[in-house]
Every structure is written in structure tokens, then in C-alpha cells.
Amino acid sequence: MKTDGKLGDVLFTSAQIRSRVQELGAHITRDYAGKELTLIGVLKGGAMFAADLARAVRLPVSLEWIRLSTYADGAVAGEVRRKGVDLDADLCGRHVLLVEDLIDSGLTLAWLRDHLAAFGPASVESCVLMRMHKEDRIENRPVPRYVGFEVPSATWVAGYGIDYADRHRNLPDIHEYQLPAIAA
Ligand SMILES: O=P(O)(O)OC[C@H]1O[C@H](OP(=O)(O)OP(=O)(O)O)[C@H](O)[C@@H]1O
Numbered sequence: 312m313k314t315d316g317k318l319g320d321v322l323f324t325s326a327q328i329r330s331r332v333q334e335l336g337a338h339i340t341r342d343y344a345g346k347e348l349t350l351i352g353v354l355k356g357g358a359m360f361a362a363d364l365a366r367a368v369r370l371p372v373s374l375e376w377i378r379l380s381t382y383a384d385g386a387v388a389g390e391v392r393r394k395g396v397d398l399d400a401d402l403c404g405r406h407v408l409l410v411e412d413l414i415d416s417g418l419t420l421a422w423l424r425d426h427l428a429a430f431g432p433a434s435v436e437s438c439v440l441m442r443m444h445k446e447d448r449i450e451n452r453p454v455p456r457y458v459g460f461e462v463p464s465a466t467w468v469a470g471y472g473i474d475y476a477d478r479h480r481n482l483p484d485i486h487e488y489q490l491p492a493i494a495a
């Protein structure tokens with residue numbers, strides 16, 4: 312039986328997030344000046360971050376969205392499931408920057424990187440707000456070009472677009488989340 316988990320302390324306040332997003336936006340603006348840049352926000356978790364980051368990038372970017380999911384209801388890592396990939400954008404010759412709330416196993420970003428190669432982009436990089444540390448080396452875990460915050464591996468998070476069981480996405484801060492105990 313699965314019991315409810317618990318929302319824990321604030322890990323990153325909305326002010327910290329805002330300030331880091333501005334820094335990331337400034338880096339991206341510098342790095343992609345003069346290039347055709349398409350930002351692709353990964354739904355649902357990346358929605359808030361992508362919307363804020365897009366406004367922090369001072370370039371005429373295209374903004375697209377893609378929806379994927381790796382976890383069914385709670386926190387069990389599984390295979391990347393496509394919940395509809397509505398991406399008829401012309402990415403040919405464009406520099407693509409995937410915008411994700413977090414990288415954990417890296418399955419999602421690896422799948423996207425491979426999937427988008429078929430669209431003929433000039434480059435595919437990623438910007439993640441949080442990189443979850445892993446004690447175990449994950450083979451071929453993608454290396455994001457931009458990382459907002461490094462987070463210890465044991466930490467599960469919720470808020471600022473990120474859910475537990477589809478709740479808490481609306482919280483302005485990012486909280487630690489104590490996962491539910493699994494009882495037999
Ligand atoms: O690096 P990974 O282990 O692949 O995990 C990262 C992905 O997992 C979460 O999404 P989730 O599958 O929970 O879907 P959601 O964004 O719709 O909440 C998160 O938003 C990332 O997209």
C-alpha cells in the first residue's frame with residue numbers, strides 16, 4: 312500500500328530561482344547571439360522554468376513544447392513513455408535548446424536528444440534547472456550545457472512546475488519531498 316508523502320523544507324526559494332534563471336538567460340543570450348535558436352520546453356515539469364527562461368533570453372527565439380513522461384503516478388523510474396509528441400516545428404538548421412526542470416536518470420533527455428536528431432537541427436543542447444547527483448555512474452547520462460542548481464541524489468523535489476503524483480506544481484518555491492513509505 313502506498314501512503315502519502317510529505318512536502319518538506321524549501322530547497323530553493325522563488326527569489327533564488329528567479330535570480331538563477333536571469334543568470335542562465337544571460338549566458339544563453341551571449342552564447343547564441345546571431346544564431347537561430349529554438350527553445351523546447353519539456354512538459355509538464357519544465358513549463359514554469361521554460362516560460363521564465365524564455366523571457367530571460369534577449370534574442371528572437373522560437374518557443375516550442377513537447378510532452379513526455381517517465382514516471383507513471385509516483386516516483387518509480389521507468390522507460391520514457393511518449394504521451395504525444397506534438398512537434399511539427401521546422402528544426403532543420405536551427406540550434407535547439409531543450410529546457411527541462413531536472414535531470415535524474417537522464418532517460419528523458421537522452422530520448423529527446425536521439426529523437427530530435429532526425430529533424431536535422433544544427434545543434435541540440437539542454438538547459439536544466441536542477442541536476443540530481445547520482446552515486447552510481449549512469450552510462451551515457453546526457454551532460455546539460457546549462458545547469459541551474461546541483462542537488463544531492465537522495466532529494467526528491469516538488470514545486471515550480473514539478474510534481475509528486477501530479478500535485479504541487481503550483482508552488483512558487485522548490486521543496487524537498489519526502490517520498491511515501493511503501494508498506495507490504
Ligand atoms: O532524468 P529522468 O530520470 O528522465 O527524469 C527527469 C524527468 O522526470 C520528470 O518528468 P515526469 O516524467 O515526472 O513527467 P512530468 O514532467 O509531466 O511531471 C521531470 O520533469 C523530467 O522530465
Ligand SMILES: Nc1nc2[nH]cnc2c(=O)[nH]1
Pocket residue numbers: 413415443466467468469473474475
Ligand atoms: N529527484 C527527483 N525529484 C523529482 N520530482 C519530480 N520528479 C522527480 C525526479 O525525476 N527526480
